[in-house]
Amino acid sequence: MTVPAPADLSARMAAFVAHLRASHGFRVGPGEATAALQALDAVDLGQPREVRDALRAVLTARREEVPVFDAAFDTFFRLPGAPPPPRLPPLLPRTDAPLPPPPPARQGEADKERRVPGQSQAEGVKEETGTSTARPTPERETEGEPESLPQLLTARLSPNAGTGGRVDAPGDDLPELLRAAGTLVRAVELGRARRLTPQTRGPRLDARRTLRAAARTAGDPIRLRWLGRPRRAPRFLLVLDGSRSMGQSAALLLRFAFALHLRARRVEVYAFSTGLTRLTPLLRAAGPGEALRLPDLGDAWGGGTRIGENLLRLAREERARVNRDTVVLILSDGLDTGDPEVLSRALRDLAARAGLLVWLSPLAALSGYQPIQRAVRAALPHLDAFLPAGGTGDLAALGRRLRGKS
Amino acid sequence: MTQPPPPSDLRAAFRARGYVAGDALVTALRLVVALGKPLLLEGPAGVGKTEAAKTLAGALGTRLIRLQCYEGLDAQAALYEWNYARQLLHLRAAEVGGRAVSDADLYGPQFLMQRPLLEAIRQEVPPVLLIDEVDRADDAFEAFLLELLAEWQVTVPELGTLTATARPHVLLTSNRARELSDALRRRCLYLWVDYPTQAQELEIVRARLPGIQETLAAQVTRAVHALRELPLGKPPGVAETLDWAAALVALHRDWLDAEALDLTLGAVLKLHEDQRLARPTLTRLAAP
Numbered sequence: 001m002t003v004p005a006p007a008d009l010s011a012r013m014a015a016f017v018a019h020l021r022a023s024h025g026f027r028v029g030p031g032e033a034t035a036a037l038q039a040l041d042a043v044d045l046g047q048p049r050e051v052r053d054a055l056r057a058v059l060t061a062r063r064e065e066v067p068v069f070d071a072a073f074d075t076f077f078r079l080p081g082a083p084p085p086p087r088l089p090p091l092l093p094r095t096d097a098p099l100p101p102p103p104p105a106r107q108g109e110a111d112k113e114r115r116v117p118g119q120s121q122a123e124g125v126k127e128e129t130g131t132s133t134a135r136p137t138p139e140r141e142t143e144g145e146p147e148s149l150p151q152l153l154t155a156r157l158s159p160n161a162g163t164g165g166r167v168d169a170p171g172d173d174l175p176e177l178l179r180a181a182g183t184l185v186r187a188v189e190l191g192r193a194r195r196l197t198p199q200t201r202g203p204r205l206d207a208r209r210t211l212r213a214a215a216r217t218a219g220d221p222i223r224l225r226w227l228g229r230p231r232r233a234p235r236f237l238l239v240l241d242g243s244r245s246m247g248q249s250a251a252l253l254l255r256f257a258f259a260l261h262l263r264a265r266r267v268e269v270y271a272f273s274t275g276l277t278r279l280t281p282l283l284r285a286a287g288p289g290e291a292l293r294l295p296d297l298g299d300a301w302g303g304g305t306r307i308g309e310n311l312l313r314l315a316r317e318e319r320a321r322v323n324r325d326t327v328v329l330i331l332s333d334g335l336d337t338g339d340p341e342v343l344s345r346a347l348r349d350l351a352a353r354a355g356l357l358v359w360l361s362p363l364a365a366l367s368g369y370q371p372i373q374r375a376v377r378a379a380l381p382h383l384d385a386f387l388p389a390g391g392t393g394d395l396a397a398l399g400r401r402l403r404g405k406s
Numbered sequence: 407m408t409q410p411p412p413p414s415d416l417r418a419a420f421r422a423r424g425y426v427a428g429d430a431l432v433t434a435l436r437l438v439v440a441l442g443k444p445l446l447l448e449g450p451a452g453v454g455k456t457e458a459a460k461t462l463a464g465a466l467g468t469r470l471i472r473l474q475c476y477e478g479l480d481a482q483a484a485l486y487e488w489n490y491a492r493q494l495l496h497l498r499a500a501e502v503g504g505r506a507v508s509d510a511d512l513y514g515p516q517f518l519m520q521r522p523l524l525e526a527i528r529q530e531v532p533p534v535l536l537i538d539e540v541d542r543a544d545d546a547f548e549a550f551l552l553e554l555l556a557e558w559q560v561t562v563p564e565l566g567t568l569t570a571t572a573r574p575h576v577l578l579t580s581n582r583a584r585e586l587s588d589a590l591r592r593r594c595l596y597l598w599v600d601y602p603t604q605a606q607e608l609e610i611v612r613a614r615l616p617g618i619q620e621t622l623a624a625q626v627t628r629a630v631h632a633l634r635e636l637p638l639g640k641p642p643g644v645a646e647t648l649d650w651a652a653a654l655v656a657l658h659r660d661w662l663d664a665e666a667l668d669l670t671l672g673a674v675l676k677l678h679e680d681q682r683l684a685r686p687t688l689t690r691l692a693a694p
Binding site: 049054062066 | 445
């Protein structure tokens with residue numbers, strides 16, 4: 001790395017910061033560019049690694065950004081003749097141009113498209129290839145494998161069944177789902193927080209306010225003021241089964257997760273199918289007024305089900321964050337071929353830590369449903385509630401059904 | 407404002423204090439001193455985040471002021487409190503003596519109890535301020551920190567605005583128990599501290615336990631790295647590696663065998679189910 005002149009350096013830095021922002025979704029601007037230049041003053045510009053360490057400290061803000069930054073730095077400040085840069089993993093969709101507008105949500109047309117998944121998927125991919133490097137190849141986007149699931153499966157074929165690709169969850173039920181999410185948030189009562197705030201009644205005397213009042217009565221604390229504990233705000237952890245058998249229910253539950261994310265402050269959403277993926281950053285990036293569209297979720301969507309293994313992985317990953325403020329909602333039909341013992345272990349772990357552990361099943365909404373699936377049987381002893389989730393009506397009733405459980 | 411000059415070679419200063427620091431950490435800490443920005447250190451528990459702050463204070467020859475965060479921590483407990491009992495006595499005494507009490511009397515410095523944050527901004531020499539496990543505090547406290555970290559001043563209603571005499575070197579640590587706000591992240595430099603590589607960890611063991619047998623040090627670090635590969639509930643941190651090695655040294659073991667393993671497993675794995683899960687791996691690694 002040659003040491004550039006100062007004017008050249010600041011122009012290069014501004015360009016690099018703009019590149020991180022536009023191509024990789026980093027939230028960096030002129031303030032960070034200035035700080036980056038100041039940081040360069042403090043390091044040896046002849047040492048590329050030191051420069052990279054310094055700029056990384058200034059320009060990244062979370063762990064996920066670190067590998068993206070390193071790759072972007074190597075590409076941007078590459079020496080002539082150096083080996084080609086690695087392909088960059090996408091952090092967020094490009095931010096310099098708005099996403100293509102969602103297709104008009106006409107149900108009839110949407111249904112028609114669903115019957116020819118190959119065609120609609122291929123189009124979806126074509127649209128996306130310009131904006132990201134890690135899209136599935138069209139070869140993967142062929143027809144799904146023939147369905148061979150147990151007869152209990154009344155699940156309809158998902159638009160993404162077995163194909164990977166982008167996840168669309170169109171629907172005009174957002175206001176309804178927002179209401180359902182609001183009811184749920186209000187219904188969960190977890191008890192009191194540890195923070196003390198001034199309240200009219202409470203367990204602790206507020207010495208500061210009492211004394212201030214006492215100063216007016218020559219030191220006699222006539223009017224006592226109190227500190228109380230406010231209600232604890234719940235944190236939601238949603239685990240969404242995106243496997244093929246879930247069909248359209250998965251799209252509905254994904255929209256519900258999105259609505260809940262808009263209604264509550266702390267919501268984590270994961271999707272699992274064959275693998276497990278954290279959806280929270282993708283939901284945050286989605287616009288609230290638009291039909292929900294997510295990029296390719298890989299093996300977290302449209303494949304087979306591995307409930308136990310994925311929940312065990314989740315229980316370990318989120319271990320530090322699941323506490324008695326956490327309401328864990330598992331949204332799955334429970335059709336799983338995995339070992340029920342693994343599932344049982346994962347749920348035991350989650351139940352021991354979480355405030356509330358609830359399983360929502362689309363199948364439970366069918367009349368005459370019996371919880372006989374192996375996974376559901378293994379799960380039941382650990383759950384606070386096992387509830388149906390067949391449509392928006394069930395989701396709207398969720399708050400009422402959970403009241404008093406916590 | 408007098409400030410001791412930072413050591414020209416921070417890495418060597420850390421090394422002299424038994425802390426083997428990686429390149430990225432040394433650079434980030436240099437920037438903390440040079441830019442006056444806080445540094446957010448994130449990473450799994452037990453990788454030496456808190457220790458880095460302590461060592462920095464030692465290397466800079468300044469005080470370490472530590473604020474341990476917990477759920478329910480509020481600005482009062484972090485900044486200052488009035489000594490209410492003494493204030494009431496003062497009011498009583500004044501009343502008995504027939505003296506009038508002014509606000510300035512009642513809220514004089516003799517009644518002010520400084521908490522870590524106020525103490526940090528009232529130092530003549532910039533101290534190292536460690537805000538430990540900031541993810542444990544709640545959102546309201548995080549929002550309060552934003553103002554302090556941006557302005558370096560606090561308002562005590564009875565005293566007015568107090569501005570920092572010397573801007574402290576601030577390190578925040580987080581174990582990711584809660585997602586921190588973007589606003590806080592943007593105000594900080596950022597460093598993800600991961601577990602050290604096997605070679606680095608061996609160096610740490612040698613630096614902290616100079617008398618250890620080479621075979622034992624190598625075996626312990628190898629075993630700890632194998633353990634971190636397993637899906638454990640509580641993977642061992644560097645602190646556990648050092649505890650384990652120290653326990654084996656205290657038992658006069660020169661290498662790791664099945665018996666030594668039985669005696670000291672609790673120093674490295676703190677959950678019963680983790681111990682059960684890891685036993686086959688450890689037995690394989692221990693000498694016959």
